[in-house]
Amino acid sequence: MPNEAELFGLPQVLINFRTLGTTAIKRSARGIVAMILHNETTDTIHNYKITDITDIPDTGLTDENVDLIKKCLLGTPLRVLVYTLPNADVADAKKTQADVLKILGGIKWNWICAPTATGREQEDLGSWIKTMRNNKHKTYKAVLANRAADHEGVVNFCTGNIQVANPNYNAEAAVGTAVVGATKVVDNQEYITYTATQYTARIAGILAGLSLDRSATYFKLTEVLSVEAYEDIDSLIDQGQLLLFDEQDGDGVKIARACNSLTTFTTDKGEEFRKIKIIEGIDMVTDDIRDTFKKYYVGKVINDYDHKMLFIAAILVYFGQIAGNVLDADADNTVDIDEQSQKDYATLKGADVEKLTAMQIRQYNTGDKVMLAGSLKFVDAMENLTINFTM
Numbered sequence: 001m002p003n004e005a006e007l008f009g010l011p012q013v014l015i016n017f018r019t020l021g022t023t024a025i026k027r028s029a030r031g032i033v034a035m036i037l038h039n040e041t042t043d044t045i046h047n048y049k050i051t052d053i054t055d056i057p058d059t060g061l062t063d064e065n066v067d068l069i070k071k072c073l074l075g076t077p078l079r080v081l082v083y084t085l086p087n088a089d090v091a092d093a094k095k096t097q098a099d100v101l102k103i104l105g106g107i108k109w110n111w112i113c114a115p116t117a118t119g120r121e122q123e124d125l126g127s128w129i130k131t132m133r134n135n136k137h138k139t140y141k142a143v144l145a146n147r148a149a150d151h152e153g154v155v156n157f158c159t160g161n162i163q164v165a166n167p168n169y170n171a172e173a174a175v176g177t178a179v180v181g182a183t184k185v186v187d188n189q190e191y192i193t194y195t196a197t198q199y200t201a202r203i204a205g206i207l208a209g210l211s212l213d214r215s216a217t218y219f220k221l222t223e224v225l226s227v228e229a230y231e232d233i234d235s236l237i238d239q240g241q242l243l244l245f246d247e248q249d250g251d252g253v254k255i256a257r258a259c260n261s262l263t264t265f266t267t268d269k270g271e272e273f274r275k276i277k278i279i280e281g282i283d284m285v286t287d288d289i290r291d292t293f294k295k296y297y298v299g300k301v302i303n304d305y306d307h308k309m310l311f312i313a314a315i316l317v318y319f320g321q322i323a324g325n326v327l328d329a330d331a332d333n334t335v336d337i338d339e340q341s342q343k344d345y346a347t348l349k350g351a352d353v354e355k356l357t358a359m360q361i362r363q364y365n366t367g368d369k370v371m372l373a374g375s376l377k378f379v380d381a382m383e384n385l386t387i388n389f390t391m
Helices: 004-022 024-028 063-073 097-104 119-134 196-209 233-238 276-296 305-322 339-348 358-362
Strands: 032-040 046-050 079-086 111-113 141-145 154-157 162-165 182-186 189-194 224-226 244-246 253-255 334-337 372-375
Touching: 004 024, 004 276, 004 305, 024 276, 032 063, 032 097, 032 196, 063 079, 063 196, 079 097, 097 119, 111 196, 119 141, 119 154, 141 196, 154 196, 224 253, 276 305, 305 334, 339 358, 339 372
Parallel strands: 032 079, 032 111, 111 141, 141 154
Antiparallel strands: 046 079, 162 189, 162 224, 182 189, 244 253, 334 372
């Protein structure tokens, strides 16, 4: 006889998956950014949870770092988790980026940036992201500067010489609020020049705040007045660089192509894995299924065939809800019991699988293991156009 937890829990699973499906686009536009900043004059680490500019403290953060946080908030992420490290000139400092990463490895967030990091810290952060995704199956992603990581979890932002007008500049007093980059004054307006590393804060905010019903390709950065120009931008994009460009068409500075740093493709990771939108969709589906399984199934539901099929049915409902903007509505998006894994498990347990029917293999008792397999097709946004006219 089912226990009370099963009677109460199983309907919740279906409701939860339906809710996750119907809110997928809204939720995907509210990602969390983790930001690491050098800020402290002593050997300490502080952290701040910032949802909007009113959460930025009046003291404790340098004007330069406040500027970077505000740049991130322009992308409207759900929140920014700021962790501050000692400045480079703090004598005998022991607190490092590694200490912050130990904290971040145990909490939930989506994108990370380190706009004041050294080149070595950027490299270490990229390596950590690869490890967390490949070995621990986390869905973390990073925006780094000039780091050809060749990985779907790392965006390699490479545009420098980013010129932005300082909105706080007082032309009459000829003074402006302290900012991050170098400045110059032209026609009574102060222009701030940011490096690629500094502007990873802005890019991370955009990617965290962008919903899955569109791509970041051609996303307009209205605050940017000009950026460096490229002789062959297509070749650079093909090398896995995310770049800003201005077509000089009056429409301003935009993201050229929303790609990550992946450039080596395999049968498991084809060229579609270089698209940020596709990886965001994969990560969202992974998190939704895994979180629901942990919340409603682990330790609460017996692992027999009927309960496995109920879980599968709930997942299929979820797939139906996200078809169109996340999954290809015309594709056969499926999940079922992994019969090969079931057969392998039974063989290891000493069963003569040749004498078992297909249904007996599907129903074979797998202890505490739930082994499923499926097929998904994620949908991309329109980015390339080819028209052949015949006259």
